[in-house]
Amino acid sequence: MYGPSHAPAACCIWRTRVSRRSSMRRSDPLHVLLVGGRRWLAATAALLALTWVAGVALLALSGWFVTASALAGLGALAGLNIFTPAAGIRAAALLRTVARYGERVVGHEAVLRRLAELRCDAFERIASLPPVAQRRLRSGDWQTRLVADIDTLDAVPLRVIAPTLAALASTGFAAALAGWLAGWTAATLVIGVAVAVLCAAMFAGRAGRRCGEALVAGRARERIALLDHVDGMAELAVYGRLDASRATLAELARTHSRRLDGQSAVAALAEHAVQALVGLGTLAMLALALSAHVDGSISGPVAVLLALMVLGLGEALASLPGAGWRLGESLAAAARLDFGGAVLADDVQPRGDAGAAITARALVVGFDARRPLWHGLDLDLEPGVPLLVCGPSGSGKSALLATLAGELDPLAGQVRIGDRALAECGASDVALLAQDTVLLDASVFANLRLARPDVDAHEASRLLLAVGLDEFADGGTRGLRTRVGEGAANLSGGQARRVLLAWLLLRDPALALLDEPFSGLDEAARERAMSALEPWLVRRCAVIATHEPECFPAHWPRIERR
Numbered sequence: 415m416y417g418p419s420h421a422p423a424a425c426c427i428w429r430t431r432v433s434r435r436s437s438m439r440r441s442d443p444l445h446v447l448l449v450g451g452r453r454w455l456a457a458t459a460a461l462l463a464l465t466w467v468a469g470v471a472l473l474a475l476s477g478w479f480v481t482a483s484a485l486a487g488l489g490a491l492a493g494l495n496i497f498t499p500a501a502g503i504r505a506a507a508l509l510r511t512v513a514r515y516g517e518r519v520v521g522h523e524a525v526l527r528r529l530a531e532l533r534c535d536a537f538e539r540i541a542s543l544p545p546v547a548q549r550r551l552r553s554g555d556w557q558t559r560l561v562a563d564i565d566t567l568d569a570v571p572l573r574v575i576a577p578t579l580a581a582l583a584s585t586g587f588a589a590a591l592a593g594w595l596a597g598w599t600a601a602t603l604v605i606g607v608a609v610a611v612l613c614a615a616m617f618a619g620r621a622g623r624r625c626g627e628a629l630v631a632g633r634a635r636e637r638i639a640l641l642d643h644v645d646g647m648a649e650l651a652v653y654g655r656l657d658a659s660r661a662t663l664a665e666l667a668r669t670h671s672r673r674l675d676g677q678s679a680v681a682a683l684a685e686h687a688v689q690a691l692v693g694l695g696t697l698a699m700l701a702l703a704l705s706a707h708v709d710g711s712i713s714g715p716v717a718v719l720l721a722l723m724v725l726g727l728g729e730a731l732a733s734l735p736g737a738g739w740r741l742g743e744s745l746a747a748a749a750r751l752d753f754g755g756a757v758l759a760d761d762v763q764p765r766g767d768a769g770a771a772i773t774a775r776a777l778v779v780g781f782d783a784r785r786p787l788w789h790g791l792d793l794d795l796e797p798g799v800p801l802l803v804c805g806p807s808g809s810g811k812s813a814l815l816a817t818l819a820g821e822l823d824p825l826a827g828q829v830r831i832g833d834r835a836l837a838e839c840g841a842s843d844v845a846l847l848a849q850d851t852v853l854l855d856a857s858v859f860a861n862l863r864l865a866r867p868d869v870d871a872h873e874a875s876r877l878l879l880a881v882g883l884d885e886f887a888d889g890g891t892r893g894l895r896t897r898v899g900e901g902a903a904n905l906s907g908g909q910a911r912r913v914l915l916a917w918l919l920l921r922d923p924a925l926a927l928l929d930e931p932f933s934g935l936d937e938a939a940r941e942r943a944m945s946a947l948e949p950w951l952v953r954r955c956a957v958i959a960t961h962e963p964e965c966f967p968a969h970w971p972r973i974e975r976r
């Protein structure tokens with residue numbers, strides 16, 4: 415309502431959520447993904463290496479067996495031990511299938527768990543941003559960060575780190591086998607092929623990084639524009655800008671698909687380069703092995719085994735360029751989840767600010783500098799002396815509260831909490847109960863736990879009783895687990911308001927801003943809620959916008975705009 419972004423309103427209740435996570439989880443997402451899940455990642459890489467080694471063994475052993483059978487001829491076949499190689503081939507085939515299945519299960523289990531954690535972390539970060547910083551994020555932007563950017567990160571463990579480690583292990587295995595069977599020249603050739611593919615991967619990585627960065631930024635721009643278009647459709651139609659907005663969207667989509675084409679071209683080029691290098695490597699190994707066979711140092715079947723082993727290694731090496739070009743996209747996505755060094759609610763300056771004074775100097779409030787709603791307002795708020803803001807409907811009471819909460823930029827002047835400017839304060843410093851603050855479609859208890867995650871059923875029930883919601887307290891007719899429904903459809907307006915009051919009482923902000931806190935309550939409910947609220951209000955600075963100043967103690971100061 416008060417700015418370009420929907421995030422503040424949507425996150426209003428979430429913003430209070432206090433993280434109890436370890437400091438590791440607050441570091442950058444790649445660290446969380448790789449260090450936090452290192453055991454799973456190691457298991458994934460090991461299973462992938464096993465898959466590829468089994469693949470190499472399968473191809474090489476099959477080649478050896480077919481060649482040995484062919485060379486032995488029909489007559490001598492009876493003398494050839496076919497059982498050991500056949501068992502080896504079957505074992506390699508079975509191992510390859512089982513290891514591949516295990517790699518998929520372990521890898522995805524690990525990554526999906528980590529992505530879920532990252533998503534919660536990112537949500538907490540956005541919700542904990544000071545309102546001023548929160549408003550800088552457009553709704554499409556924070557949705558892109560929470561969904562698409564986090565999804566992009568799954569490439570790092572699954573398509574970058576695990577395949578690279580597994581490709582190195584497979585190369586090591588193939589080089590060792592080649593060295594054992596045909597000497598150091600064959601081993602060097604295997605390593606040479608791997609190094610050549612690695613160079614191609616680095617080239618693809620450099621090209622892909624630029625492409626990936628542009629893709630991530632473009633995707634965010636496209637989603638922001640799309641949501642702005644859908645949200646503002648009525649206004650765009652009224653001002654005749656619908657076609658222009660559609661054209662912008664189409665242009666963004668075209669640019670995005672051009673970038674995707676560019677990325678596919680890099681991937682295809684890298685894939686062909688790997689196939690060419692592996693093909694050349696296979697031919698080189700065949701030539702080397704045949705010359706060793708002519709020398710008599712290795713048998714014919716072993717020569718074929720060596721050549722096919724290089725061919726089999728191609729599957730492992732083919733993953734390297736993909737790892738390179740995906741890294742750019744993932745790094746760009748990870749950078750977008752940094753939120754400019756945003757801090758979580760409990761990272762913000764040590765609290766104990768609950769007793770701090772709030773000052774506003776020469777504050778000008780409004781939506782239009784030519785018609786300010788409040789002009790040159792000076793406020794000195796002391797804890798224990800709540801200020802009532804009165805005035806007729808539309809006079810700017812909510813606008814003043816939104817400005818004090820940092821959700822609406824002042825037209826001039828500034829607000830300070832203690833010795834800090836409002837922009838430096840964390841979301842936990844200010845609690846705004848706006849007229850449109852909503853409950854989430856979850857249980858009453860879950861909604862209360864958003865204010866303080868460690869609150870127990872006993873404490874939650876105590877507060878619900880205090881605000882007159884006996885039916886939702888533990889053991890009440892409906893109970894704490896009552897689902898509030900979408901838009902609190904399962905609750906009356908007065909009940910929803912009192913759940914929000916209980917939610918507010920669980921918080922400990924330096925500045926409490928209440929907009930018509932008792933709307934929808936009858937006199938008895940209002941009096942009960944007031945007696946719960948009053949001791950909480952007088953422990954901090956508070957500003958209350960109201961049409962009913964007579965509901966509050968007569969000695970509380972008030973300002974009025976007519």
Ligand SMILES: Nc1ncnc2c1ncn2[C@@H]1O[C@H](COP(=O)(O)OP(=O)(O)OP(=O)(O)O)[C@@H](O)[C@H]1O
Pocket residue numbers: 415416417781787805806807808809810811812813814
């Ligand atoms: N986003 C906005 N952009 C422009 N003007 C707005 C916006 N939101 C509110 N206004 C206007 O600002 C004025 C003050 O609105 P505000 O909601 O602060 O009044 P209020 O005193 O809180 O009213 P009420 O008592 O009915 O809640 C109104 O004229 C309103 O139409």
